[in-house]
Amino acid sequence: MTVEPHGLWLKPEPDSAPALSVRDLHVHLGESHVLQGITFDVPAGGVTAVLGRNGVGKTTTMRALMGLVPRSRGSVALAGDDVTRLATHAVVRRGVGYVPEDRDVFAGLTVEENLRLAERDAEPQYELVYDLFPELRQRAAQRAGTLSGGQQQMVAIARALLNRNRILLVDEPTKGLAPLLVTEVAAALARAAELTTIVLVEQNLPVVQRLARDVVVVDAGRVVHTGPAAELLSDPEHVRRLLGVHGGSH
Amino acid sequence: MYFLVASGLSLIYGLMGVLNFAHGALITVGAYAAWWFGDQLDGGLGTRLLVGGVFGLAAGAAIAALIELVLIRPLYRRPVEQVLVTVGLALAVGALVQGTWGQDARPFPVPDWMFDTTTILGANIPNDRFVEIGVAAAVLLGLTAFLRYTRFGLVIRAGVENRSMVSALGVDVRRAFTIVFALGGALAALAGVLSGVFYSSVDPGRGTSLLIYAFIVVVIGGFGSIGGSAVAAVAVALIQQYANYYASSGTGDLAVVLLLASVLLVRPGGLAPKVAH
Numbered sequence: 245m246t247v248e249p250h251g252l253w254l255k256p257e258p259d260s261a262p263a264l265s266v267r268d269l270h271v272h273l274g275e276s277h278v279l280q281g282i283t284f285d286v287p288a289g290g291v292t293a294v295l296g297r298n299g300v301g302k303t304t305t306m307r308a309l310m311g312l313v314p315r316s317r318g319s320v321a322l323a324g325d326d327v328t329r330l331a332t333h334a335v336v337r338r339g340v341g342y343v344p345e346d347r348d349v350f351a352g353l354t355v356e357e358n359l360r361l362a363e364r365d366a367e368p369q370y371e372l373v374y375d376l377f378p379e380l381r382q383r384a385a386q387r388a389g390t391l392s393g394g395q396q397q398m399v400a401i402a403r404a405l406l407n408r409n410r411i412l413l414v415d416e417p418t419k420g421l422a423p424l425l426v427t428e429v430a431a432a433l434a435r436a437a438e439l440t441t442i443v444l445v446e447q448n449l450p451v452v453q454r455l456a457r458d459v460v461v462v463d464a465g466r467v468v469h470t471g472p473a474a475e476l477l478s479d480p481e482h483v484r485r486l487l488g489v490h491g492g493s494h
Numbered sequence: 495m496y497f498l499v500a501s502g503l504s505l506i507y508g509l510m511g512v513l514n515f516a517h518g519a520l521i522t523v524g525a526y527a528a529w530w531f532g533d534q535l536d537g538g539l540g541t542r543l544l545v546g547g548v549f550g551l552a553a554g555a556a557i558a559a560l561i562e563l564v565l566i567r568p569l570y571r572r573p574v575e576q577v578l579v580t581v582g583l584a585l586a587v588g589a590l591v592q593g594t595w596g597q598d599a600r601p602f603p604v605p606d607w608m609f610d611t612t613t614i615l616g617a618n619i620p621n622d623r624f625v626e627i628g629v630a631a632a633v634l635l636g637l638t639a640f641l642r643y644t645r646f647g648l649v650i651r652a653g654v655e656n657r658s659m660v661s662a663l664g665v666d667v668r669r670a671f672t673i674v675f676a677l678g679g680a681l682a683a684l685a686g687v688l689s690g691v692f693y694s695s696v697d698p699g700r701g702t703s704l705l706i707y708a709f710i711v712v713v714i715g716g717f718g719s720i721g722g723s724a725v726a727a728v729a730v731a732l733i734q735q736y737a738n739y740y741a742s743s744g745t746g747d748l749a750v751v752l753l754l755a756s757v758l759l760v761r762p763g764g765l766a767p768k769v770a771h
Binding site: 333 | 649651652656658659661662663667
């Protein structure tokens with residue numbers, strides 16, 4: 245897999261601070277202490293996958309990084325800049341693209357309006373987006389609520405790819421998709437990973453194996469393992485112990 | 495008039511989740527600001543109404559923006575406190591207006607030609623009704639165009655659906671909140687000015703009486719829907735007037751409540767739920 249940053253996008257400098265640095269992140273949702281001190285670094289370039297069983301706090305971690313849920317403790321830094329106290333829109337303007345778990349396309353808006361709303365750069369990357377997902381060009385005038393799940397996922401990813409982001413947070417992009425669409429989405433993410441750093445929450449281990457350079461495994465609101473993806477996935481027993489699934493040798 | 499008040503309420507609740515009970519106070523502010531400013535001017539009744547009306551609108555927008563910035567913004571995650579603040583503000587503004595200008599109605603500058611009638615299909619219709627209908631239609635068209643063709647309109651429509659996702663796309667939703675509040679304030683003030691024309695006077699209780707029906711219109715139309723508000727406003731007003739005319743006076747209010755109950759039973763989300771268009 246190519247992990248060299250592309251000249252068109254914000255090029256991560258070698259030997260600089262990690263693209264994303266999370267320290268002792270705690271989140272309480274109601275009575276429940278969901279994140280109990282999440283700590284990990286994401287190196288610049290390539291894909292870092294966040295893995296874990298259902299309900300261990302992966303999506304909450306992504307939402308906490310975006311400032312979408314209140315954080316009770318901890319810090320988040322983007323390339324060394326502390327963004328812990330910034331509002332969500334200000335975090336995004338520092339160069340963060342977000343593809344949420346449930347896609348969250350605006351159902352009443354057309355595909356074109358969904359994309360237009362996401363425009364931040366003076367020159368949005370429509371060519372790249374339409375190159376990856378030609379279907380979106382044909383369906384530009386269609387209301388996003390009438391699209392299939394796969395097409396909605398394309399809109400959600402396209403919104404994040406429209407701007408030259410430093411980092412993309414992508415939450416379960418292949419969830420509920422047909423196998424053919426899983427391949428298409430994975431190919432789009434592989435292309436995006438050539439251009440920017442990606443943090444990917446993903447349950448589909450073949451997709452992880454194809455895309456990820458590093459993994460962060462979360463369990464019960466804490467990070468229980470970090471390291472190269474190939475190392476973890478080549479050890480089915482370790483995968484089973486950490487994730488409760490069989491995997492690794494696909 | 496129901497539509498003008500309801501459209502602002504509907505957008506504010508649809509986008510921000512704020513039930514703005516102070517909206518009635520903005521109707522009163524608009525009406526009194528227009529009357530007061532018109533009273534300071536020399537010139538014909540028409541000029542005084544027009545210039546006073548514009549001043550009333552500006553006052554409504556400015557005070558609404560101030561309310562959002564100073565009182566609502568610190569309370570976004572606290573709906574109960576929001577209700578308390580807006581109810582308190584409604585009471586305070588009503589008392590302030592009453593304390594300053596008294597309980598009695600004040601004559602509103604209405605040009606003579608508005609009192610004349612025009613005969614259409616045998617019915618004598620006062621000319622001011624055409625002005626009111628024309629203004630409401632212009633506002634409906636203007637708002638629809640604003641929501642459909644401007645960047646802010648896009649942000650508002652998306653924000654009504656899912657405001658946290660709008661901020662996750664890098665848009666400062668709080669700015670849209672202030673603008674929507676100011677827009678709602680201007681529309682409420684416009685309703686105040688038109689109610690001054692309709693009744694030829696202003697009084698301190700004007701806002702409160704209009705607000706109750708506006709809430710009913712918003713619920714029937716669906717929160718966040720301008721088109722829904724327009725349809726519901728016409729339905730509520732027609733049913734109210736027909737019931738008052740053909741049955742006995744007072745049955746109109748009962749008919750409106752029955753309409754509200756039937757719509758809620760059939761479509762709990764209103765006619766056009768949760769989509770700004």
